[in-house]
Amino acid sequence: MRNLIEDARPPLAEAMSKMGVDESVWTPLLGRSTVEDHGDAALPCHALSKTLRRSPSEIADEVVSLIGGALDGIADASSVSGFVNLRAQPSWLSRRIEAMMPDPRLGIGLEECRTYAVDYSAPNVAKEMHVGHLRSTVIGDAIVRMLEFRGHLVHRENHVGDWGTPFGMLIEHLLDLGEAEAANELGVGDLDSFYKQARAKFVTEEEFAERSRQRVVLLQGGDEETLRLWRVLVDESMRYFNEVYSMLGVLLTDDDIMGESRYQDLLPVVVDRLGDAGILEHSEGADVAYPGGWVNREGEPLPMIIRKADGGYNYSTSDLACIIDRVERLKCDSFLYVVGTPQKQHFEMVFQVARQAGFMDDGHNAVHVNFGSVMDADGKVLKSREGDVIKLFDLLAEAVTRARAAIEEKNPDLQGEQRERVARIVGIGAVKYADLSTERTKDYVFDWERMLSFDGDTAPYLQYAHARICSIFRKWGGDRGSLSESEISCSLPEECLLARRLTDFPxxxxxxxxxxxxxxxCAHLHSIASAFASFYEACPVLSAEEEGTVHSRLALCDLTARELELGLGLLGIEVPQRM
RNA sequence: GGGCGUGUAGCAUAGCCUGGAUAAUGCACCGGCCUCCUAAGCCGGGGACCGCGGGUUCGAAUCCUGCCGCGCCCGCCA
Structure with missing residues (x-):
């Protein structure tokens, strides 16, 4: 009701000025109503009581009477227990809807273009993508879509874990298995057992461990044959990741891959620049920086290790290299890291050091878009290293299977290719929505039934509303585009409620x-779909008595469908024409 | 030990930033609704000392503070 408040402000200002209340006093009080039954916006007068030396309800009464008819065509004003309540008038709602109808952007403007780097997904080569990876991938993808829609330039950065000491053992295991066999195992997505076998050998066989360590040296030394083997691991894993991405329907492609290996050349540069900036110190043979403000268990200042005593680099170094690359090569001014909450402190330290070293300045905005962990039934964080984790691939496959079964039961007319397509849209949509619809910083316990539910506050519920609208239009047979000039009338409460929701969308x-x-x-789209469901029951569209009503309701249907499609699209969720 | 986060009906969540009225939504539960645009739906109902105690305020789920429970971080791993 942002628009309602804007429109109601001038008449309200006049009344308040007559009351002798300064704008700076009452403006912060004016806001959307907390109890919808009372209205759409409200001005609580309790805080004015002391200075005006009158009771809140007397003040509210007088404000309402001073407003008089000045809000005609906008809102009805009423006084209830010290609140001035404003309820949008049907004619105001109608005008808002009429204004949105012809706009392909549905009232959402473009912004001054910024250049973003959005760091998300980031699976590890030769490691399974499990349900925990869903969050970064799905949340990051939604954020990318939203930013792009607002007109920003967005670089998707998939910071794949494709470098480091584990690759010694992974390459040796690859050789032990034989390249063909190993590639096969990785290609079918059995990354979990590949990694675990390698790790098991590493901890139990000294000979294997020694070979692995030597292999790391060869890898870092740029040995050609070693690099070729490393490339096999990376390629096979990426083939599998791409399969998951494609199933999930995210924007990520091979062009977005910026794995850790890509920053190796920049790591010495990071050290040099930190040295030049005078914030590098030597500690026990290592090069470290002290961001300040943190202490370790012993109460000593917490260092950020830049270069280890053995000459190797740490992941903080890699993240600093990323910042240099994104600032200087990509010319980014905004950086989003869609990474789990456990790394909060790490990013705070990295950002702090990057600023101290001048890699970023005040014009750069870096945000850790953190998200909570996925826990198992015992309340433990799901970790790919231990235990049997639920593969993301299996979750998605199960979602599609269940969606297919639901379609068979509820809409047997849908067959063949069309049914498969809808099953995918519905199943995957349900999984994505389940993750996107809860506040991202909170942990959640993984639950098949919750992730795969198709009832209630779920993507299928929103998709269903959309499909029903499409069904109305199929039956109508007219040109939807012609509705953009329709006159809207909101007479029934269900029409008003739907119009309210549609108006709030931008x-x-x-x-x-x-x-x-x-x-x-997500929450707002659900409230739109819910308002539509009530409207659908109470307001016949095609069989309405008057032609004007038919067109008005068709227009409401059209706008509802477009908002659902656009809104879900921004979340990376597709909408079917029928389901 | 230091730090960060979290606690809301049986379950799962929203609301907390920016204080406002009867704490919202879904699942589950109870009762209704398909000769009518898709019942993956709609309508109605029961169910909450908003972890506990102080404080600030005309007013606290919301802000401050102290406890308690849970999770996470404080690796020359990434």
Whole structure:
């Protein structure tokens, strides 16, 4: 109701000025109503009581009477227990809807273009993508889509874990298995057992461990044959990751891969620059920086290790290299890291050092878009290293299977290729929505039934609303585009409620985008679908008595469908025409 | 030990930033609704000392503070 408040402000200002209340006093009080039954916006007058020396309800009464008819065509004002309540009038709602109808962007404007790097997904080569990886991938993808829609230039950065000491043992294991066999195992997505076998040998066989360590040296030394073997591991893993990405329907492609290996040349540069900036210190043979403000278990200042005593680099170094690359090569001014909350402190330290060293300045905005962990039933964080984790691939496959079964049961007319397509859209949509619709910083316990539910506040519920609207339009047979000039009339309460929700859409997209909180958009889309479901029951569209009503309701249907499609699209969720 | 986060009906969550009225939503539960645009739906109902105690305020789920429970971080791993 952002627009309602804007429109109601001038008449309200006049009344308040007559009351002798300064704008700076009452403006912060004016806001959307917390109890919808009372209205859409409200001005609580309790805080004015002391200075005006009157009771809140007397003040509210007088404000309402001073407003008089000045809000005609905008809102009805009423006084209830010290609140001035404003309820949008149906005619105001109608005008808002009419204004949105012809706009392909549905009232969501373009912003001044910034250049973003969004770091997300980041699976590890030769390691399974499990349900925990869903969050970064899905949340990051939604944020990318929202930013791009607002007109920003977005670099997707898939910071794949493709470098480091584990690759010694992985390459040796590859050789032990034989390249062909190993490639096969990795290609079918059995990354988990590959990694575990290698690790098991590493800890139990000294000879293997020694070979692995030597292999790391060869890898870092740029040995050609070793690099070729490393490339096999990376390629096979990426082939598998791409399969998951494609199933999931995310934007990531091979062009977005910027694995750790790509920053190796920059690592010595990081050391040099930190040295030049005078913030590098030597400690026990290592090069470290002290961001300040943190202490370790012993109460000593917490160092950020830049170069280890053995000459190797740490992941902080790699993240600093990323910042240099993104600032200087990609010319980014905004950096989003869609990475789990456990790394919060790490990123705070990295950003701090990057600023101290001048890699970033005040014009650069770096945000750790953190998210909570996925826990198992015992409340433990799901970790790929131990235990049997649920493969992301299996979760997605199960979602599609269940969606297919639901379609067979509820809409047997859908057959063949079309059914497969819808099953994919519905199943994958359910999984994505389940993750996107909760506040991202909270941990959650993984639950098959929750992830795969198709009832209630789920993607299929929103998709269903969309499919029903498409069904109405199929039956109608007219040209949807012609509805953009329709006159809207909101007479029944269900029409008004739907119009309210539709009107709020742009403001919610705004908030969701700027705070990087997809769940806010999810909640609003659900409220739209819910309002539509009530409208659908109470307001016959095609069989309405008057032609004007038919067109008005068709237009509401059209806008509802477009908001659902756009909103879900921004979340990376498709909408079917029928389901 | 230091730090970060979290606690809301049986379950799962939103609301907390920016204080406001009867704490919202879904699942589950109870009762209704398909000769009518898709019942993956709609309508109605029961169910909450918002972890506990102080404080600030006209007003606290929301802000401050102290406890308690849970999770995480504080690796020359990434």
């Amino acid at each position: 403001a919610v997209v705004d908030e969701s985008t700027h705070a990087y909180i997809p769940h806010r958009l």
